[in-house]
Amino acid sequence: MPSPAGRSAKDFFRPLAVGAPEPLREIPARPSRAIHFFDPSNPKMAAKVPQLTGTVDVLLGNLEDAVRADNKVAARESLVQIASSTSGLGGPDGSAQLWTRINSLDSPWVLDDLTRLIPAIGDKLDVVMVPKVQGAEDIAYVDRLLAQLEAKAGLDRPILVHAILETARGVANVEEICGASPRMQGLSLGPADLAADRRMKTTRVGGGHPGYLVRQDPTTTSDGVLGQERPTYQQDLWHYTIARMVDACAMHGIYPYYGPFGDISDPLACEDQFRNAFLLGCVGAWSLHPSQIEIANRVFSPSVEDIRHARRVVAALNRQGGDGTGAVMLDGKMEDDASLKQCLVLVELAEQLAAVDPKLKEIYDAIELTDE
Ligand SMILES: CC(=O)SCCNC(=O)CCNC(=O)[C@H](O)C(C)(C)COP(=O)(O)OP(=O)(O)OC[C@H]1O[C@@H](n2cnc3c(N)ncnc32)[C@H](O)[C@@H]1OP(=O)(O)O
Numbered sequence: 001m002p003s004p005a006g007r008s009a010k011d012f013f014r015p016l017a018v019g020a021p022e023p024l025r026e027i028p029a030r031p032s033r034a035i036h037f038f039d040p041s042n043p044k045m046a047a048k049v050p051q052l053t054g055t056v057d058v059l060l061g062n063l064e065d066a067v068r069a070d071n072k073v074a075a076r077e078s079l080v081q082i083a084s085s086t087s088g089l090g091g092p093d094g095s096a097q098l099w100t101r102i103n104s105l106d107s108p109w110v111l112d113d114l115t116r117l118i119p120a121i122g123d124k125l126d127v128v129m130v131p132k133v134q135g136a137e138d139i140a141y142v143d144r145l146l147a148q149l150e151a152k153a154g155l156d157r158p159i160l161v162h163a164i165l166e167t168a169r170g171v172a173n174v175e176e177i178c179g180a181s182p183r184m185q186g187l188s189l190g191p192a193d194l195a196a197d198r199r200m201k202t203t204r205v206g207g208g209h210p211g212y213l214v215r216q217d218p219t220t221t222s223d224g225v226l227g228q229e230r231p232t233y234q235q236d237l238w239h240y241t242i243a244r245m246v247d248a249c250a251m252h253g254i255y256p257y258y259g260p261f262g263d264i265s266d267p268l269a270c271e272d273q274f275r276n277a278f279l280l281g282c283v284g285a286w287s288l289h290p291s292q293i294e295i296a297n298r299v300f301s302p303s304v305e306d307i308r309h310a311r312r313v314v315a316a317l318n319r320q321g322g323d324g325t326g327a328v329m330l331d332g333k334m335e336d337d338a339s340l341k342q343c344l345v346l347v348e349l350a351e352q353l354a355a356v357d358p359k360l361k362e363i364y365d366a367i368e369l370t371d372e
């Protein structure tokens with residue numbers, strides 16, 4: 001049966017142009033806790049890129065929304081200049097990955113974005129983020145064009161593709177989008193455009209809304225008197241969409257990300273939104289302002305307490321027989337094969353992050369297990 005992108009299983013991993021690099025069989029788990037957005041046409045932001053390179057997992061040169069229409073060409077040209085001249089940025093050995101968000105596929109700029117960037121800096125670009133993806137056909141278009149441009153440029157490594165989920169149709173097609181190409185690296189939530197497309201009645205870029213809540217039932221005393229206290233609990237507007245993204249990504253072996261949190265002045269709520277996404281399965285979020293990088297790095301790195309507990313569970317099950325099966329009691333709780341698997345997710349993530357973050361390595365290395 002053909003895949004949603006119209007390719008049979010035997011053709012799925014064939015290059016889409018003669019001379020294009022072989023598609024990857026597995027998407028590498030490169031740390032990407034913060035995808036830091038900058039407008040390359042803004043001289044102040046562009047000047048900050050070299051100093052940010054050692055502090056953030058991904059730097060993304062944004063060409064789409066938030067870049068003025070009369071700056072689109074300047075942004076593209078400046079991105080070429082920044083990628084060519086910043087050491088440690090992009091490519092398999094870069095200390096920060098280099099991504100770009102191209103303009104939407106129906107815009108007058110997108111063709112020039114790709115035909116200019118791939119020949120000029122294709123060896124540095126790790127991921128192309130495609131906004132407003134509606135279905136597998138959008139990924140198929142970018143997939144073929146990238147293959148043609150890679151072949152022409154003589155690139156030996158395929159550029160990966162990341163889709164933003166920001167239309168109702170995109171959400172409805174999320175599984176087929178994730179499976180549309182071996183280039184698919186991941187998905188981000190686009191809460192602002194998605195809210196508009198769904199005709200939600202919000203005006204924010206991500207985050208919650210005080211009106212979206214549940215209220216506790218009225219309480220009555222034994223005398224039948226109605227209580228006055230009716231606490232309310234704000235709910236997460238994005239839970240449904242993120243949960244769908246996480247399942248679709250896990251099914252296809254790619255990575256889900258929360259997107260932007262627009263209230264730069266509210267780091268606490270930003271942290272909460274990021275943490276909800278982390279707990280549900282996301283690997284990172286966007287940072288729109290330098291102050292959000294530290295929040296994302298912290299939230300998307302497992303805590304010392306989680307790693308200590310995870311290692312204790314691994315050790316306890318190992319002591320019991322070494323193959324991770326069976327059940328043990330630890331701190332009054334049952335641990336078995338399934339809780340071990342959850343702990344291994346955290347332990348493996350900590351190892352990946354420690355490999356790129358020396359401070360975190362020191363912190364994780366210093367954790368002592370008290371019960372051995
Ligand atoms: C819905 C979506 O599509 S979300 C994605 C698109 N949006 C974006 O990419 C937004 C990116 N961020 C921004 O445009 C800006 O951060 C803004 C407009 C939100 C705030 O900018 P400012 O008002 O300049 O913030 P602020 O004054 O706090 O900035 C402090 C310094 O950090 C710089 N800075 C701000 N944001 C960034 C950034 N994303 N990257 C690098 N440097 C930045 C500023 O230029 C300023 O530099 P200076 O000290 O040399 O003057």
Ligand SMILES: CC(=O)C(=O)O
Nearest residue numbers: 166190191192193259
């Ligand atoms: C992230 C994005 O593009 C949006 O929220 O619309």
Ligand SMILES: [Mg+2]
Nearest residue numbers: 065166190193
């Ligand atoms: Mg958008």
